[in-house]
Amino acid sequence: MAPIRRVATIQWHIKELAIEENHDTACKYIRQAAADGAELAVLPEYHLSGWVPDDPRWGIQAGEAAKYLANYQSLAKELKICLVPGTIIEKHAGPNEEILFYNAAYFISNDGTILGSYRKKNIWHPERPHLTSSGQERHDAIDTPIGRVGLLICWDLAFPEAFRELIADGADIVIIPTFWTPNDTSPQALHHNPDSEALFLSSTLTSRCFENTCGIIFANAAGPKESFLGMSQVTLPIVGPVSKMGNEEGVSVVDMDLGLLDIAEKNYKVRQDIGKEGWHYVYRHSSLQG
Template sequence: MAPTRRVAAIQWHIKELAIEENHSTACEYIRNAASQGAELAVLPEYHLSGWVPTDPRWAEQAGQSAKYLSSYQSLAKELNICVVPGTIIEKHEGPNGSTLFYNTAYFISNDGSILGRYRKKNIWHPERPHLTSSGLESHAAIDTPIGRVGMLICWDLAFPEAFRELIADGAEIVIIPTFWTPNDASPEALKQNPNSEALFLSSTLTARCYENTCGIIFVNAAGPSADFLGMSQVTLPLVGPVAKMGNEEGLLVADMDLGLLDIAEKNYKVREDIRKEGWHYVYRHTSSE
């Protein structure tokens, strides 16, 4: 029998540049998740400092990222819980003295070890002046205590290719930390449908589960409805969201019945087709070299 995994999605109104306060809030929620038996806790994208890249303090705080990652490792070990601490902005020296910023998600095991790392590949248009893409690095799945997992970040959701590469590598669950707002739609788009971004998320998340016979843990930031969508959820094929939040702050604990993945795969045979020798699609990055 396929296992049921208890997981936690954590969304709150992230305070800009309040790195210590946001970290403290995150740790409190993780402790709460562990007390409810969650095996995994997932935080939103940009959870430490928010998205304010034009403020010099944002870059300064990015240089402190290693300290907070280490703190989450210690907490995971203490509480015996896996943690994906949303995304952490990492500051690196680039060529010719330049500075590069990567938007990075980590999977921390319940023993405190780092099992995998993913740098955001598909950079949202307003982010591109500030962040560096992972480019031709592969989307790779990792073995974890809750199963084989892939990680994507926010706008990666829009690209089926990202999912397919993870599924081809055996991912069963895809984790997506996000900072997705209603105002990511243009004024022209909002005029056609003020709820267009919520529709984007609700339809795409369910579709990705069906077309990849996978489960998704999607975790967004929360706050006033004019500026935040929330909608953190745990979604599975055949049934759609098994637990879902609005735009309120809080902790969502849900049980993922991974047996649904087996039923969906037996029905749709997506993974079976992908594994066929000579399959007519390729789900790997290729280098120009």
Template sequence: MASTRRVAVIQWHIKDVEAEQNHATACNYIRQSAAEGAELAVLPEYHLSGMVPNDPRWAIQAADSAKFASYPERSLRSRRDRMEPPIFYNTAYFISNDGSILGSYIKKNIWHPERPHLTSSGLDRHVAIDTPIGRVGMLICWDLAFPEAFRELIADGADIVIIPTYWTPHDASADCIKYNPNTEGLFLETTLTARAFENTCGIIFCNAAGPSEDFLGLSQITLPLVGPVAKMGSEEGICVADMDLKVLEVAEKNYKVRQDIKKDDWHYVYRHSSK
């Protein structure tokens, strides 16, 4: 396994419920990423639809999302029961370069405004995926706030955690903004670096972009010891960078986080294991 992996984050101003246009944009950016040598390209959450659940077209598009699964997709999937209305999940897919789906993840920690529209994965465990770039875990957006999600993936062998996101400045309330107008940016910057350190893992974080008053961007590739090795602002486009996974080995040798959580006498009430 190579110690360095070249990866890309892709962020753009997603058009609400314009799946065909968004899909074409994603494909163009993926091709550009490949031309720059990227082995992996990560797209934002809701990259086909935007986050407009009150638009009736949003649910209709979600039911048709499987047609776009030929590319890395953060889509809504529906299940219709005879006696129940449709149930919508926010699902991220890891798709290999040969088009096969290597794994998927349903968002567990649903952001408050999403809860009337989406269903959590509930008690399902966080499971890592074997991929051509190594063992990878996937989370989605608000999962970032919960260190337990990372711990389960790390215990299952993940070295890299991918986080597609649709995180905006409007996620902060007016009361929060009174204390700090950039509170959401601060949340992302500090938490991503902290998660990389406390789990000795690489993080590929990909957000939506657009006008700075409405979008944060800040897509980045982050490692322990060094922090972000590449980072975007709120501009549209791609960012391609090398992840030196040797850093993870050096960080673990120094901090021994993974070694400690594997101990039989791990001293916290909850345990994180792959069992």
């Protein structure tokens, strides 16, 4: 794997239920990223319809997910760029014929093939009446043209166990599509710190890179600051964020120096410890591969 990968984070003000407009915006920014030499572009969570699960149209649009996923596959092949097209809400019939909604992320290769996918496991509290968790499914890493990658979604970020399981499976980069707003906390918390959610993201993203010897590509929704955080970024150990957007709309293309992972591992030896026989957390995680 080359030590430097050119990657893009994309964020914009996602329009509620405007699935065609949002898809057109995504494609425009993906083309811009490819023109700037990006090998990979990552979109935010809920990028097609936004988060409006109480509107019946939201569920109807979820039934159209396969069409848009196929469109992204064609675009990836045309532009020769890898894509993680945020998340796509998928509608499935449950074991008792009930309708289940999953929040899914896909890694599409630069030849248009789907190399792997992930369904959100840690469902944010307001989402739980509407979405189904992937439950006991493993966090598996994926071999891709940019290296071995893990996929997480939004609130998964809060759980170090999710990262550890991906790192134990050899992931070097963790990609996190997100729809994280400044109002995802209580009035009491905002009273003490109106910027508490921005603090949560900035501190946790950097910490996860250091404690796991990994890089993170984080793509969030953007828009008016009273409702959106933005903060899409590429973060690495040793240096922290190497690019960090505000709440503006657009695309950020940056060179991700994966050589920093080697420097961090030589210094902290996190992966070496995880890979040891008899590692004391082995009851929860599998051993590091390769």
